[in-house]
Amino acid sequence: MTGSSDFKVTLLGTGVPTPSPGRFGPSTLIEAGDQKLLIDAGRGATIRLYQLGVPMGRIDALLLTHYHSDHTVGIPDFWLTGWLQSHYATRTKPLRVIGPTGARMLMSNLERAYALDVKIRIADEHLPPEGAAIEVEEFANDGVVFEQKGVKVIAFEVDHGDVIKPAYGYRIEYGGRIVVISGDTRYNENVVRYGAGADLLIHEVALARPELTTEAFVQRILAHHTTPREAGRVFERAKPKLAAYTHLVFLASKQVAPASIADLVAETRQTYGGPLEIGEDLMSFEIGQGVTVRRHPAPA
Numbered sequence: 001m002t003g004s005s006d007f008k009v010t011l012l013g014t015g016v017p018t019p020s021p022g023r024f025g026p027s028t029l030i031e032a033g034d035q036k037l038l039i040d041a042g043r044g045a046t047i048r049l050y051q052l053g054v055p056m057g058r059i060d061a062l063l064l065t066h067y068h069s070d071h072t073v074g075i076p077d078f079w080l081t082g083w084l085q086s087h088y089a090t091r092t093k094p095l096r097v098i099g100p101t102g103a104r105m106l107m108s109n110l111e112r113a114y115a116l117d118v119k120i121r122i123a124d125e126h127l128p129p130e131g132a133a134i135e136v137e138e139f140a141n142d143g144v145v146f147e148q149k150g151v152k153v154i155a156f157e158v159d160h161g162d163v164i165k166p167a168y169g170y171r172i173e174y175g176g177r178i179v180v181i182s183g184d185t186r187y188n189e190n191v192v193r194y195g196a197g198a199d200l201l202i203h204e205v206a207l208a209r210p211e212l213t214t215e216a217f218v219q220r221i222l223a224h225h226t227t228p229r230e231a232g233r234v235f236e237r238a239k240p241k242l243a244a245y246t247h248l249v250f251l252a253s254k255q256v257a258p259a260s261i262a263d264l265v266a267e268t269r270q271t272y273g274g275p276l277e278i279g280e281d282l283m284s285f286e287i288g289q290g291v292t293v294r295r296h297p298a299p300a
């Protein structure tokens with residue numbers, strides 16, 4: 001093995017439902033050996049893969065954390081654009097989708113919705129029908145959901161609120177290294193448990209300025225997510241080599257501005273003193289002896 005690691009994680013989208021040009025919808029690329037996994041496919045995931053030069057057809061499996069639309073609206077784009085005959089696409093095999101209960105319904109209904117496009121492109125462009133096929137694997141408990149060529153993925157249930165079920169996080173193991181992604185969750189013991197000793201622990205977070213926390217809509221949203229102080233407690237207990245935020249929920253109203261990145265760091269520092277990165281779109285993490293963080297060069 002050369003000096004550079006062959007276990008790499010790239011945040012494709014670090015945003016939320018807000019249609020922000022700077023933070024696309026939730027999606028994370030895992031590259032481990034020759035395996036490439038996508039965790040969630042929020043808005044713009046295909047654009048980020050294109051920016052990285054990773055053909056969509058090279059993704060071995062799409063794993064879903066839960067069924068909030070911001071995590072899934074990029075799926076039809078990824079699925080169908082990835083089937084085209086072009087250097088950025090190239091899928092000739094069925095798309096493998098792994099998710100908690102609900103994945104089959106989502107994917108079979110997308111197949112119905114896009115049936116005419118698939119039919120037309122087979123007839124007109126002679127695209128291989130297998131490249132538009134979808135293979136779904138559902139699970140309903142914690143456990144191994146993917147194991148291939150030295151890459152193991154373990155799903156673990158998280159707590160995104162009483163009616164937002166199912167909701168899962170993922171632990172990816174490769175070459176003795178561990179990456180854990182919380183998925184959308186409130187403070188949850190399972191993240192501490194599965195995140196313990198991880199090289200990289202990627203966690204969601206939500207915050208609002210104190211003036212806003214009395215608003216009902218803010219309380220409702222915060223009740224589904226993890227505050228920076230709570231995330232800091234998760235990091236403090238799990239003790240990853242590096243903790244990183246993604247899925248940054250910055251709440252605001254017409255009168256009250258969103259909190260800042262500095263606020264996010266300061267709040268986290270109330271409960272956690274270890275290594276911390278605030279995720280950005282296209283930020284990557286190379287997992288080796290240590291974790292090397294790289295920012296994608298700004299577009300010209």
Ligand SMILES: [Zn+2]
Binds near residue numbers: 068160
């Ligand atoms: Zn969610």
Ligand SMILES: [Zn+2]
Binds near residue numbers: 016026071184247
């Ligand atoms: Zn979300």
